[in-house]
Amino acid sequence: MAGAALELWQVAKRFQGVVAVDCVSLAAAPGRVTGLIGPNGSGKTTTMNMITGLYPTDAGHIRLDGVDIARLAPHRVAALGVARTFQNIRLLAGESTLHNVMLGAHRHQSARLLDVLLGLPAVKRSEARETARxxxxxxxxGISHLRxxxxxxxxxxxxxxxxxxRALATRPRLLLLDEPAAGMNFAEKxxxxxxxxxxRDMGITVLLIEHDIEFVAQVSDHIVVLNFGRExxxxxxxEVRRMPSVIEAYLGTEDA
Ligand SMILES: Nc1ncnc2c1ncn2[C@@H]1O[C@H](COP(=O)(O)OP(=O)(O)OP(=O)(O)O)[C@@H](O)[C@H]1O
Structure with a gap:
């Protein structure tokens, strides 16, 4: 699987006068992990929400393999191979692990409704393949015992x-992780x-938002730091960890 190249150029977003993202330009290289860090309220999640189409941008370009996706609806961005996880986990609590993950896979089952209703062998084979995947x-x-x-x-x-x-089940070329290590203990991290x-080694491009600087530094090939909506x-x-501007804005705060 080939990871997608993500490029943001002078992207901005305001909410009723509040400047959430002022002017952000960044590039996430294909098949690499890019860490996006910054203090609380610096615009990380808003940036992710613009990439996934949840918020339209007020200015700038967001390009996925050169195609501008800045004003596409979320389902169209997802169809181009962009998947994400959320800061506040969004799952069907009463359903099994397998059922939740299968929800991500359903986009790839192309069976017609009539074939499904008739229970044709080809449909059953396709379902079995997706279940196995x-x-x-x-x-x-690492949770097969919780299937x-x-x-x-x-x-x-x-x-x-x-x-x-579940995000991987959509076969993403770009995976956005919003604070995946939040609330985890040392071993889990x-x-x-x-x-x-x-x-990353599967070839997927990863954009990672995270507060834990040790974690970000450990897994990222490249780090981008935001403060007050600007890079x-x-x-x-x-290199980034040693920059005085970063130490002052981020590492010097209680979030570090
Ligand atoms: N839907 C919204 N309506 C109004 N203001 C918003 C909205 N979403 C974000 N903001 C504001 O935009 C700014 C950036 O918020 P954002 O959540 O993007 O920051 P963040 O870096 O992800 O912060 P955190 O690390 O706390 O999650 C903040 O001032 C926030 O209050």
Missing amino acids: CEALIDLV DSAVGGLSYGDRRRVEIA RALADLVVAI IAAGPPE
């Missing part, structure tokens, strides 16, 4: 894994870091 993803994220468990009863970290597996690297620094993790 989703089971493999559940295994990849049939209702997700409402799972730990926070495991629910995050279900969300990532270490396993998550391995998972993010495994996803204040960008570069390799070790």
